[in-house]
Amino acid sequence: MKSNLLLLSLFFLLPLSLFSQSMEGKWFAQIPGMEEGTTMDLVLEMAAGKYMVDFGNDGTIEIEGVYELQETQMTIKDTGGERACLNQVGVYSFKVTTEDLIMTPISDPCEGRSGPDGMQFTRMD
Numbered sequence: 001m002k003s004n005l006l007l008l009s010l011f012f013l014l015p016l017s018l019f020s021q022s023m024e025g026k027w028f029a030q031i032p033g034m035e036e037g038t039t040m041d042l043v044l045e046m047a048a049g050k051y052m053v054d055f056g057n058d059g060t061i062e063i064e065g066v067y068e069l070q071e072t073q074m075t076i077k078d079t080g081g082e083r084a085c086l087n088q089v090g091v092y093s094f095k096v097t098t099e100d101l102i103m104t105p106i107s108d109p110c111e112g113r114s115g116p117d118g119m120q121f122t123r124m125d
Contacts, residue, residue: 023069023094024048027101027121028057044101044121051076055083069094074103078110085110092118099123 027044034040041057046067053063063081067074074094078084090108094101104118 023074023096023101026124028124029119029121043124053081053083073106085113090114 024047025045027046029042029044030039031042032039040055043054043057045052045054049066049068051063051065051067052061053065054060055062061081062083063078065076065078065080065084067076072093072095074092076090076092078086078088080086088108088110090110090113091106092103092108092114093106094103096102099122101121101123102118103114103120105114105116108114
């Protein structure tokens with residue numbers, strides 16, 4: 001009886017843990033602004049292998065792109081937008097928790113896309 005209860009509990013909890021580990025959704029970060037000592041809000045929305053980036057959280061999409069996941073690595077490629085790094089593929093290791101998305105660059109020829117230490121986002125939705 002106890003083993004059945006344990007299996008039943010795992011059956012119901014597993015989808016919740018998988019959902020919380022999903023990269024899809026809206027993510028928020030603050031990045032250095034154009035003027036020294038200032039910051040800018042950044043919103044990253046990820047869904048079905050695509051991403052959109054909104055600098056300033058003003059509803060304007062400045063970058064669109066596609067991503068692929070393979071175990072703990074993510075490959076990103078901008079496909080459009082005024083701040084896009086077209087034809088430059090970035091490779092990152094990543095970690096997703098219930099609240100955070102951490103992307104650490106492995107290789108990325110797009111100068112300034114992530115900075116040397118990578119990017120850390122907080123889940124918005």
